[in-house]
Amino acid sequence: MNPTDPPQHRVGVVVEAPQHSGLWAPLDYLSPQPLSPGSLVRVPLGRRTVTGMVWALAAPADDGAAYAGELKPVAEVLADLPPLPDDWRALVAFAAQYYQRSLGEMALMVLPPELRELDATQWQRRLKRLHKRLASGEGLDPEAASPPSSPSLTPQQAQALDRLADGPAQPHLLWGSTGSGKTEVYLRQTERVLQAGGQVLMMVPEINLTPQLEARVAARFAGRRIVSLHSGLTPAQRLQGWLMAHLGHADIVLGTRLAIFTPLPRLGLIVVDEEHDPSYKQQDGARYSARDLAVYRGRQRQVPVLLGSATPSLETWHNALPVAEGGAGRYGLLAMPARVGDGQMPAVRVLDLSREPKPPRGESAPPLASPLLAAITERIERGEQSLVLLNRRGYAPVLHCGDCGWKSGCPHCSAWRVFHKADRTLRCHHCGYTERVPRACPDCGNQDIAPVGRGTERLEEQLAEALPGARIGRIDADVTRHKGALEAQLASVHAGEVDVLVGTQMVAKGHDFRRITLVAAVNPDAALFASDFRAAERQFALLMQAAGRAGRDAQVAGHSEMWLQTWHPTHALYQSLRQYDYAGFAAQQLKERAMAGLPPHASLAMLRAEGKTQAAAQGFLQAALQAAQDHLASTGEASPLALYPPVPTPVQRVANIERAQALIESAHRLALQRLLQHLQPVWLAQAQEHRRNGLLRWAVDVDPLAI
C-alpha cells in the first residue's frame, strides 16, 4: 500500500453462495469508508459482481497494508438503505446455524429479490420512485376514516384477551375450533399493539388464504398501513412492502412463511394462524420452520406470539400443555372451545364400508356408498351444498394393461405417472414428465388399457353419473393452475352455482362456505397406515378443518354432517374425531411418540443425499455417519443420540437422480445441535471428496416434517 493512499477499512461481507462452494463465513473486502454491519454492498466474486451484506467489521486500517494486495475493494454500496438491524442479523444467524445453511445464503435468500439484483444506480432509481409513492400516501385508504365497529366479545374471547393483556410476553397457543372467533382475537390484540405504537406481523400458511384475512384486516384497520408479503407479488411490490416494514412505515405485515424475516423496528406482536400447517416449513434449500422462528423472534424481541389452531401441531400442544397435565408448560394456553353464536360443529357419521353390499363380480365399488349418496341427494333437493374430499388429483393414479401387466411408470422416477383425462396425458407428479396417453399398451399392443384407482377428476365424472342433473364443481391444483381460476371457482360455489364440490385438501382450508351442510371424506383411510409418523396428526387436522367448512351458517348448522367412508370405523382417530376431541387424540398420539422416541419427545435431523446411483448417495451418507460416530466416540456424548443407517427415500429416484437419507435422533435438541455444528465442516469436506466420483448433492433437514 502506498503511504499516500487513503486508509482502508476491512469489512466482512456475506454473499449468496451455493452450499457446496463451502463459502460459509464472511469474505473480507476493503472499503474506503466505514460501513455498518447490515449494509448492502456489491462486491466482486470470481468474475461476477454480486450483492452481499456487510456482516462484521474486521480490524480497521492498521492491518490494511498487509491485506491490500490480496483483498479486493467493495465495488459499490446500496446507499440510503438503513442497515439491517442487529436483531434481524441475529435472527438470520440463528436460522443459518440451526438449519445448517451458510450465513450468506440465509441472509440474502430472505431479502426481496430486487434487493439482490439491482446495482447501485438501479437501486437509487427504484428508491426515488418508492419515496414518491410513500409521500403520496399510497397504501392508505382515505375513504374509511371510521372503521366499522367490532362485535362485542364473547366471554371466551374476552377471557383470552385478558390473559394476553396480563400475561408475560411469551408464546400463547390460541386453541379454538373453526368459527370460534380466533381471528377476532388476533384483530383485537393487534388493535392494542397498534395503539401502543407497535407493528404487527400476521402470518398465514398459504397465499390463497391471504386475501381473506387481508380483507378483514383492511376493513378493521382502515387508515393504517397494511402490507402483504408473499411470493405471489411482483418483485417491485415485494420490495415496496418490505421497505415499508423496514423503514417502520407499515403497521401490519401480512404474509406467508417468508414474512418471518421482515425487518420490523417496532414489532409488538406476531400472529401465526393455523400454526400446525405444514407449509410453514420450507421444503427445499434452507428448510426453516417459520412457526418455530416466530417463537424465537418473539423471545428475542420480548413480544407475545399468538399461535392459533383448532388442531395444534403436537410440538406446540406439548409446549402449551401445563406440566401437571404432562406437558412442558412453556406457552400460555388460551382455549376457546365453542363456536361463535349457535354454530355447531357438524355431526360425524362414520360409514362402515364393510357393511355395504359387495359390487357384482368384475365391477368396482361405487365411489360413494349408497347412504352417503342419499344424504347428498337430500341436500341437493333442499338447495344446500356438499363438499366431497379426496386427497388425490388427476383421473387415476395409474394406467394398467390387463393382458401383460404394463403400468404407466415414469421412465425417470420410481413412481407411476398419473392419468389426466381432460388433456389425455400421463403426468409424473414428481418430475413433471408428460406424454400423451398411448392408444394401446406400449408393451403388447392391447387396446384395452384401464385406469386403476381414482383421483378427483374421475370422482367428479362418477358423481355426475351417480347424481344426474346435479351441478358438480371441482377444486384442485389442476383446475386452479391458472391465475384467477381458484377465485372464479370459489365465487361460483358462493353464488350457489355448484351443488357438489369435489376437492383436495386445498378446499378444506380456510374458505368460508355458507351453504355447505355436508362434508364427506371419500378415502380417509389412506393416511391411517402411512409410514410417515405425522400422517395421523395431519389427517386429524385436515378432517377437523374440513368439518369446519360445514354449518358455518347458524340457520343450516343444525343438520349439517361430516361423513367418513371407512373400512376401519373403530380406529382411534375416527373415534376422537366423532367427539371433536383433539385433546384426547393428542394425548394418545403423544404417548405413542414418547414410546417411539419421536418429536416432540425427541429431536430429529435428516441427512439427505442425491447421486447418480444409490451407491453414490448412500456412500456419502455412510461416510458422514461414520464421522459422526467417531466424533461421538471421542467426546463420550453418544448416549442421547441415535444414528440410523442410510436408506433410499420413499420415492427413491426422481428425474433420474437417486435419493437416500439417514436419520439422526436425539433425546436432547442441544446435543443434536452441537453434533451438527461440529460436523458441518467435516461433511462439507467429505462431500467435496465424494463429488470427485460424480454428482453428489446433500443437505441436512433439521426438524423434518416427514421421515
Ligand code: ADP
Ligand atoms: P376463527 O378465526 O376461529 O375461524 P372467526 O374469528 O373467523 O373464527 O369468527 C367466526 C365468525 O364469527 C366470523 O364470521 C366472525 O365475524 C364472527 N365473530 C367472531 N367473533 C364474534 C363476536 N364476538 N360476535 C359476533 N360475531 C363474531
Ligand code: ZN
Ligand atoms: Zn400390455
Ligand code: ZN
Ligand atoms: Zn418422473
